[in-house]
Amino acid sequence: MAAxxxxxxxxxxxxxxxxxxxxxxxxxxxxxxxxxDARTIVLAKHESFPCLTAYDPAYAAFKHAxxxxxxxxEETGPDAAIEYQQRNLMAFAATEEVxxxxxxxxxxxxxxxxxGKLGDLAxxxxxxxxxxxxxxxxxxxxxxxxxxxxDIARFRLNERGAAR
Amino acid sequence: MAAxxxxxxxxxxxxxxxxxxxxxxxxxxxxxxxxxDARTIVLAKHESFPCLTAYDPAYAAFKHAxxxxxxxxEETGPDAAIEYQQRNLMAFAATEEVxxxxxxxxxxxxxxxxxGKLGDLAxxxxxxxxxxxxxxxxxxxxxxxxxxxxDIARFRLNERGAAR
DNA sequence: TCATATCCCACGAAAACCCATTGTATCCCC
DNA sequence: GGGGATACAATGGGTTTTCGTGGGATATGA
Numbered sequence: 001m002a003a004x005x006x007x008x009x010x011x012x013x014x015x016x017x018x019x020x021x022x023x024x025x026x027x028x029x030x031x032x033x034x035x036x037d038a039r040t041i042v043l044a045k046h047e048s049f050p051c052l053t054a055y056d057p058a059y060a061a062f063k064h065a066x067x068x069x070x071x072x073x074e075e076t077g078p079d080a081a082i083e084y085q086q087r088n089l090m091a092f093a094a095t096e097e098v099x100x101x102x103x104x105x106x107x108x109x110x111x112x113x114x115x116g117k118l119g120d121l122a123x124x125x126x127x128x129x130x131x132x133x134x135x136x137x138x139x140x141x142x143x144x145x146x147x148x149x150x151d152i153a154r155f156r157l158n159e160r161g162a163a164r
Numbered sequence: 165m166a167a168x169x170x171x172x173x174x175x176x177x178x179x180x181x182x183x184x185x186x187x188x189x190x191x192x193x194x195x196x197x198x199x200x201d202a203r204t205i206v207l208a209k210h211e212s213f214p215c216l217t218a219y220d221p222a223y224a225a226f227k228h229a230x231x232x233x234x235x236x237x238e239e240t241g242p243d244a245a246i247e248y249q250q251r252n253l254m255a256f257a258a259t260e261e262v263x264x265x266x267x268x269x270x271x272x273x274x275x276x277x278x279x280g281k282l283g284d285l286a287x288x289x290x291x292x293x294x295x296x297x298x299x300x301x302x303x304x305x306x307x308x309x310x311x312x313x314x315d316i317a318r319f320r321l322n323e324r325g326a327a328r
Numbered sequence: 329t330c331a332t333a334t335c336c337c338a339c340g341a342a343a344a345c346c347c348a349t350t351g352t353a354t355c356c357c358c
Numbered sequence: 359g360g361g362g363a364t365a366c367a368a369t370g371g372g373t374t375t376t377c378g379t380g381g382g383a384t385a386t387g388a
Contacts (some may be wrong), residue, residue, distance in 0.1 A: 007228060009206070009256040011275075015379070019333085023378050027261070048249060104377075107333070125257035128228055132257075146250055148209065148258055155275050179369070183343090187368050263344090267368075271343065 004062075006034045009126035013136065013156035016120045020113065021105045025124050028131055029104055032056040041106065043133075044095040045115040049142065051134040052116035057097065059129060064091065121160075123153055168223075170198045173290035177300065177320035180284045184277060185269045189288050192295055193268055196220040205270065207297075208259040209279040213306065215298040216280035221261065223293065228255065285324075287317055 012025040024032075024041065032041065036058035046053045071084045100106045108118065116133055123134040136153050139145055176189040188196075188205065196205065200222035210217045235248045264270045272282065280297060287298040300317050303309055 005225070007225065007256065009224075010260045011257050017380070021379090026377060048245060101335075103336095103379085105379090125253060126259075127252050128256045132253075144246055144250070146254060149253055151279075152258060152275065155278065159274070181369070181371095183371095185369085190367060265345070267346095269369085 004059075004129060006031045007126070007128045008131040009128070011126065011152055011156065012124045013153075013160055014122050014124065016108065016113075016118060016122050020108050020110070022108060022122050023103070023105050024100055026104060028124060028126065029100070035059065040097055040099045042095050042097050043109070043112045044090075045112075046132060049132070049134075049144070050117055050138050051132050052112060052118075053127075053130050053132055055130040060091075060095075067091065121157075123156060125149075168226075168293060170195045171290070171292045172295040173292070174288075175290065175316055175320065176288045177317075177324055178286050178288065180272065180277075180282060180286050184272050184274070186272055186286050187267070187269050188264055190268060192288060192290065193264070199223065204261050204263040206259050206261050207273070207276045207280075209276075210296060213296070213298075213308075214281055214302050215296050216276060216282075217291075217294050217296055219294040224255075224259075224261075231255065285321075287320065289313075 008028055008031050010025070010027050012027075014023050014025065016022050029039075032038065035056050038057045040057055041054050042057060042060050044053050067084075067087060071080075096109050096112055098106045098109060108116075108122075112118075117135050117138055118133070119135050119137070121136055123136040123139060125132045125134065134153075136157060139153050140150055172192055172195050174189070174191050176191075178187050178189065180186045193203075197203070199220050202221045204221055205218050206221060206224045208217050231248075231251060235244075238244060260273050260276060262270045262273065272280075272286075276282075281299050281302055282297070283299050283301070285300055287300040287303060289296045289298065298317075300321060303317050304314050
């Protein structure tokens with residue numbers, strides 16, 4: 001699977017400006033452009049954390065293909081069919097694809113801004129196959145997040161001069 | 165696994181300059197470039213010592229694949245999913261990948277400089293699959309470190325003319 | 329018309345790049 | 359084996375490029 005040769009890693013804290021724009025950190029864009037040649041990211045609500053998951057279109061296609069294969073094998077009864085429909089909708093209806101401009105910025109769609117509870121700071125976290133976009137305050141308040149990771153969030157906030 | 169045919173070994177003490185740059189010892193770079201063809205290293209806080217762990221991207225990918233396989237097998241309940249997410253974040257969000265230039269130097273990211281408590285001297289220690297980067301003073305003050313190893317650190321410090 | 333999105337330019341800080349110097353280990357030839 | 363030349367490693371410093379960010383101007387559509 002060529003799509004996964006390059007993994008998202010690292011962290012950064014960027015500003016969401018008055019127009020709702022955010023810079024995607026350059027080191028993440030590098031991975032996106034090495035995986036495919038798109039200058040676009042796909043956004044979705046994370047399935048277990050109060051944040052957004054993001055990835056490149058090539059990865060979306062890869063995930064879709066995997067789901068299809070799974071479905072063809074385990075075709076058993078009506079429940080399976082419903083589950084398939086649900087997953088399919090989540091994968092496509094509940095996501096948005098947004099392009100980034102020449103300076104590497106996206107315009108966060110209002111719905112995603114709401115779903116991810118983003119304020120005027122966006123914390124980017126590499127997560128291997130995908131990356132996450134957090135409201136840093138929510139991350140600090142989540143007790144499922146390891147302390148070492150919260151330290152990173154605090155460091156990024158300090159770096160920027162913000163209190164906390 | 166081809167990635168582990170070559171192991172990191174040896175020690176060296178290099179300066180961290182005013183810009184935060186350090187030379188990666190040539191004998192470590194040799195291993196990195198034999199394992200893959202990248203000219204980058206991945207930095208992370210060591211999980212039990214007050215220092216940094218470092219390795220090449222190929223090794224990171226190898227570790228990731230191992231984690232994925234583990235996860236697909238032991239898929240049991242929601243707790244397992246959270247644990248997986250936590251490990252994944254620690255492996256990718258809490259690490260940084262940095263390239264080294266033609267003269268073999270990296271720029272130590274400020275966060276890593278803090279996490280590893282590095283001053284203006286960096287002690288490199290080969291550790292087989294990975295290598296470590298220490299503040300030499302912290303190594304000398306750690307009672308879990310064997311005396312023979314501390315002797316090496318003292319020798320490297322003397323070599324450089326530094327006191328201690 | 330107003331609000332919203334896209335494009336463009338501009339700036340400051342930081343990082344990447346290039347070149348120059350030193351010291352040390354290696355090689356070669358006498 | 360000694361001595362000089364050579365190659366490479368580590369390091370300092372200056373210059374250029376990139377990145378994140380703000381703001382204005384221009385298009386687009388309700």
